[in-house]
Amino acid sequence: MSKPIYIINGPNLNLLGTREPEIYGHQTLADIEKLCAIAAEDLGYNIRFFQSNIEGELVDFIQEAGSQGSVIIINPAAYTHTSVALYDAIKAVSIPCIEIHLSQPAARESFRRRSYVAEAANGTISGFGVKSYLLGLQAAIHLLEASA
Numbered sequence: 001m002s003k004p005i006y007i008i009n010g011p012n013l014n015l016l017g018t019r020e021p022e023i024y025g026h027q028t029l030a031d032i033e034k035l036c037a038i039a040a041e042d043l044g045y046n047i048r049f050f051q052s053n054i055e056g057e058l059v060d061f062i063q064e065a066g067s068q069g070s071v072i073i074i075n076p077a078a079y080t081h082t083s084v085a086l087y088d089a090i091k092a093v094s095i096p097c098i099e100i101h102l103s104q105p106a107a108r109e110s111f112r113r114r115s116y117v118a119e120a121a122n123g124t125i126s127g128f129g130v131k132s133y134l135l136g137l138q139a140a141i142h143l144l145e146a147s148a
Contacts, residue, residue, distance in 0.1 A: 003068060003069050004045070004070065005047045005069065006050070006062075006073070007048070007073045007137075008050050008062065009029060009052075009074075009077070010053075010058060010077030010078065011079060012077055016029045017029075027130050031130075032130055035133065043137075062090060062093060063089060071095055071140040071144055072095060073098045073137060074086075075132075075133075076117045080115045087120045090117065090121065096140065096144070097117075097120065098136045098140050099124040099125070100124070100125045100136040101126035101127070102129050102130065103129075
């Protein structure tokens, strides 16, 4: 099997299912991980799934993905709008990166319209709820297969 697809989740995503379900839905992060693992396996891939509320841990995981993974799918959550560190980490690794969001940040508060991560990623998928993860997985696999 090829190197795993790294799916990285930022702050407060551990609260999915209970945190603002009208925006983020009722499924938990564990539910999303199971869906992604099944979808990836059905397509012949495996995943590494990670969540942290700590920016430095996310940077460490991005760096690990750069040496041990094939592609990054990242939901940087609130760090989307603030983290030059995540931007730099993504730029420093030589694998593709897809940014995803459950909600549509551009349709929300004005401060959410700037994404540092988008400036480093190959593409962004947002606004499709949990389906954003599955669409991100499809996009990641497309990038992998196009470069093979």
